[in-house]
Amino acid sequence: MGNPNFFFVQDSTSIAYVIFLLSLITVCISAKAQQNVFNVLSYGAAGNGITDDSLAFIKAWNDTCSAAAGTPTLIIPEGKIFLVQPVTFTGPCKSNTINVKLSGTIIAPNGPNQWKAADLSKWLVFQGVNGLTIDGLGMIDGRGKGWWDHSCKFHHGQQVLRFENCNNIHMSNINFQNSPQTHVLVLGCQNVDFGFLTIQAPRTSPNTDGIHIQNGHNVSIHNSQIADGDDCISIGDYTSKVNITDINCGPGHGISIGSLGRGGTNVQVNNIIVSRVNFRETTNGVRIKTWQTGRGLVKDISFSNINFTTVENPIIIDQFYCDTANSCNKTNTGVHIDGVFYSQLFGTSKTQVAINLNCSDHVPCTGITLENIQLASATQGSRLISSCNNAFGLNSGIIEPKSCLQKKN
Numbered sequence: 001m002g003n004p005n006f007f008f009v010q011d012s013t014s015i016a017y018v019i020f021l022l023s024l025i026t027v028c029i030s031a032k033a034q035q036n037v038f039n040v041l042s043y044g045a046a047g048n049g050i051t052d053d054s055l056a057f058i059k060a061w062n063d064t065c066s067a068a069a070g071t072p073t074l075i076i077p078e079g080k081i082f083l084v085q086p087v088t089f090t091g092p093c094k095s096n097t098i099n100v101k102l103s104g105t106i107i108a109p110n111g112p113n114q115w116k117a118a119d120l121s122k123w124l125v126f127q128g129v130n131g132l133t134i135d136g137l138g139m140i141d142g143r144g145k146g147w148w149d150h151s152c153k154f155h156h157g158q159q160v161l162r163f164e165n166c167n168n169i170h171m172s173n174i175n176f177q178n179s180p181q182t183h184v185l186v187l188g189c190q191n192v193d194f195g196f197l198t199i200q201a202p203r204t205s206p207n208t209d210g211i212h213i214q215n216g217h218n219v220s221i222h223n224s225q226i227a228d229g230d231d232c233i234s235i236g237d238y239t240s241k242v243n244i245t246d247i248n249c250g251p252g253h254g255i256s257i258g259s260l261g262r263g264g265t266n267v268q269v270n271n272i273i274v275s276r277v278n279f280r281e282t283t284n285g286v287r288i289k290t291w292q293t294g295r296g297l298v299k300d301i302s303f304s305n306i307n308f309t310t311v312e313n314p315i316i317i318d319q320f321y322c323d324t325a326n327s328c329n330k331t332n333t334g335v336h337i338d339g340v341f342y343s344q345l346f347g348t349s350k351t352q353v354a355i356n357l358n359c360s361d362h363v364p365c366t367g368i369t370l371e372n373i374q375l376a377s378a379t380q381g382s383r384l385i386s387s388c389n390n391a392f393g394l395n396s397g398i399i400e401p402k403s404c405l406q407k408k409n
Contacts, residue, residue: 038064039075040082047080049107054085065093065129076138078103084124085109086117091129091166098131102138102174108160111146125162126169134171142179148205159185159212163192172196182209183228190217197224203251205229210252213239222246231256232282237267244274254284254311257301259321260335261294267335270299278307279347285314286342289321290335292328292360301340308347310378315342317391319360334360340393343371348378354401357391366408368393374400 038060041047045056064074072095076082084106091098108123109115123142126132142160160179163169165188176183176199183199186192194211201208210226213219214236223246226232232249234256235242249255255274260267267290279285286303308314317337322328337359354375359365368391377384388404395403 036067036070036072037075038067038072039077041077041080045080045082047077047082047104049081049083049105051083052085053082054087057082057084057087061087061089064098065089065091068094071095071097071099073099073101076100076102076104076106076136078138080104082106083109086115086119086123086125088122088125088127089129090127093129093131096131097133098129100132100134100136102134102136102140105139105141107141108143108180110143112150113146121158122162123158123160125164126166127164128166130167132166132169135173137173137175139175139177141177142183144178144180144201144205144208147180159183161185162187163189165189167191169193174198175200177201178205179208181207182212182230184211186211186213186216186219188215189219192216192219194220195222195224197226199224199226199228199232201228203227203229209234212236213242215239217241219243220245224248226252228252234258235269235272236260237265237269239269239272241271242273244272245276247277248280249277250280250282250309250311252282254279254282254287254313256284256287256289257298258287258289259291259323260289260298261291261296263291264293264295264333267294267296267298270297270301272300273302273304274306275302275304276306278309279311279314280309281311283312284316285311286345287313287316287318288337288340289316289318290337290360291321292319292331293333294335295333296335298335298337299339302343303341303345304343306345306347308345308349308375310348310350312350313356314347314349314354314375315345315373316356316358317365318356318358319365320358330361332362334363336363337365339367340365341369341371342373343369345373345375347375349375349384350378352377352382352385353387354384355386355388355403357386357388357404359388359390361390364390364392366392368405370395370399370403370405372397372399374398376400
């Protein structure tokens with residue numbers, strides 16, 4: 001009869017060998033994963049909110065962008081505050097996917113006197129980077145108060161975060177506050193998805209748009225809270241296929257398409273969907289604004305399932321937009337606005353004119369549809385009215401205040 005412990009010893013040896021192999025594999029995988037992680041602290045960032053960490057960010061980005069295997073990840077760790085001067089994170093990168101894990105706080109120089117770059121319009125820029133994902137519950141603080149009291153020449157068009165010629169961008173769970181002007185700019189980008197963002201600036205802060213899209217295509221913005229001193233979201237020229245859903249906007253100037261056509265440009269904006277938005281105490285609700293000098297076409301726009309609470313100008317088309325009152329001469333040109341659909345819009349208006357469709361004298365708005373709109377005055381006992389100029393379309397369901405649309409002959 002054989003030794004009964006022989007099989008037990010053999011089995012124990014086999015098990016130990018398997019465990020060793022698994023441990024070795026785990027270590028190898030972990031080591032490989034660490035090779036794709038680039039923490040700014042490892043490149044000399046202090047993270048104390050005082051030391052300039054710009055160089056550490058640039059070095060960490062360069063190594064992240066140069067890594068070819070897997071999904072390289074730039075780590076900006078929690079519990080740290082990183083002071084960063086204007087930097088540009090340049091692509092294209094070797095990997096098709098790049099992650100930025102923002103868990104800490106990035107702060108801008110505190111006002112124009114501490115700004116070290118000649119270009120005052122840019123702070124954090126991603127340029128030509130494809131397959132980028134940014135997430136992590138972190139904060140980007142533009143410290144704009146030091147700029148707001150100065151002349152606009154110091155901070156004209158300045159953005160906290162700028163995406164320029166980037167494709168396949170995803171950003172979620174990031175907090176922004178107090179940009180000198182626009183918080184997030186999307187310029188010349190395709191396939192963009194932003195969700196679960198929080199953007200905050202005082203209602204009195206000048207030109208602090210939440211998100212501006214210019215020459216963008218296939219853009220989705222959803223499930224976000226935006227409160228600022230200008231448009232919550234604005235859509236510029238040469239933009240198409242934008243989907244804006246589940247947004248809380250206010251205070252601010254609402255959601256705007258435009259301004260478009262300044263300087264006589266040929267406008268091309270189409271396929272814009274805005275749905276499930278709550279506006280609270282904004283100076284506009286859903287707005288389309290064009291300059292008289294513009295030409296071209298704004299087409300296939302949808303505003304649906306929207307609620308207004310004490311909002312000025314809940315529904316407005318303004319084709320006589322001018323940045324300085326009474327300074328724009330009348331022209332015989334205009335942007336053609338066609339196929340705008342308003343459906344299921346409810347709430348209260350702070351202004352007597354709740355539906356204001358002020359279209360071009362020379363190029364009428366066509367294909368406007370008003371469907372199930374019920375607006376009441378935010379002032380008890382007051383009545384609302386609609387105002388139309390050269391606006392043609394159809395009505396469906398209950399329209400309050402009474403529609404002023406004309407029917408095309």
